[in-house]
Amino acid sequence: MNVDKFRGGRAIPDLEVIELYNEVFDISHVLTRDDKHDFVSLFDNHIKSSSMNQLSGLDEFKHKTFTAGTSQAFDTFWMKHHDKRFRCFRGEFFYHKANWKKFHRWCYIGDDRINNDDAVVISLPFSDYCTEHPQMKKILSECVMLNVPVLIDCAYYGIVSGIDFDLSKYPCIEEVTFSLSKTFYNANRLRAGIRYTKNFADDNIDIMNEWEQFNHVSTYIGKRLLEAFEPDYTFNKFRKRQEEYCKLHNLKPTDCVSFAFGGDEYQDLNRGTDVNRLCIADQIGDDV
Numbered sequence: 001m002n003v004d005k006f007r008g009g010r011a012i013p014d015l016e017v018i019e020l021y022n023e024v025f026d027i028s029h030v031l032t033r034d035d036k037h038d039f040v041s042l043f044d045n046h047i048k049s050s051s052m053n054q055l056s057g058l059d060e061f062k063h064k065t066f067t068a069g070t071s072q073a074f075d076t077f078w079m080k081h082h083d084k085r086f087r088c089f090r091g092e093f094f095y096h097k098a099n100w101k102k103f104h105r106w107c108y109i110g111d112d113r114i115n116n117d118d119a120v121v122i123s124l125p126f127s128d129y130c131t132e133h134p135q136m137k138k139i140l141s142e143c144v145m146l147n148v149p150v151l152i153d154c155a156y157y158g159i160v161s162g163i164d165f166d167l168s169k170y171p172c173i174e175e176v177t178f179s180l181s182k183t184f185y186n187a188n189r190l191r192a193g194i195r196y197t198k199n200f201a202d203d204n205i206d207i208m209n210e211w212e213q214f215n216h217v218s219t220y221i222g223k224r225l226l227e228a229f230e231p232d233y234t235f236n237k238f239r240k241r242q243e244e245y246c247k248l249h250n251l252k253p254t255d256c257v258s259f260a261f262g263g264d265e266y267q268d269l270n271r272g273t274d275v276n277r278l279c280i281a282d283q284i285g286d287d288v
């Protein structure tokens with residue numbers, strides 16, 4: 001079976017989002033206005049207003065900044081902790097391993113115990129399981145005891161249902177980061193995200209935000225997307241299609257609406273865990 005069409009993770013094709021893209025662009029606005037604060041405020045409201053998910057304790061992360069997707073937050077976290085050994089679960093976003101293997105010391109969680117020389121990245125919902133990783137709380141508790149810094153990656157938060165997590169229980173969490181890339185069709189091209197930290201970090205992200213040296217096109221279009229679509233919009237629109245597609249093709253729908261789990265015939269998609277995750281965004285999306 002050719003499974004390449006199910007690889008990776010992307011937003012679902014959506015004609016309503018495309019219609020907005022066709023209407024919004026105003027070059028004079030982009031060249032003269034700063035939409036960063038509106039973008040960050042609207043994104044923050046979307047995250048906290050979800051009726052399907054809850055992240056308690058996010059208000060403790062009072063410093064919010066625009067980022068070039070979640071990847072800029074990752075890069076900065078690695079730069080800050082460059083002298084540590086980086087850790088993640090198997091099945092995590094491939095970007096981490098792709099960079100760590102060239103520039104950093106690293107080791108999968110599970111291959112060695114957590115120690116005080118480590119720094120940890122965990123996605124919520126977890127990239128491969130599309131829900132909270134079953135060992136997440138255990139690992140975070142170890143990180144608290146050992147004073148190990150942690151970054152929480154919430155890139156899939158805009159397409160998930162059923163997340164209920166209290167960040168305040170784990171003071172080891174330094175940063176929480178979100179992106180529009182999986183929520184809205186083609187928004188991966190915007191590189192539009194937000195980073196939460198407890199304090200002003202005075203790092204490259206904060207400096208570029210203060211100097212207004214960020215992508216103003218991304219903040220403008222991102223702002224318009226967040227104004228036009230309600231929290232949980234993508235999950236609500238495509239959930240029924242996901243369930244129908246999975247039933248028709250003998251798949252199991254995940255809690256992230258863009259993905260499904262498949263049987264042994266999809267083993268080529270396995271990312272090192274006990275599930276075979278398929279991206280079905282193109283299969284359930286609008287005909288664009």
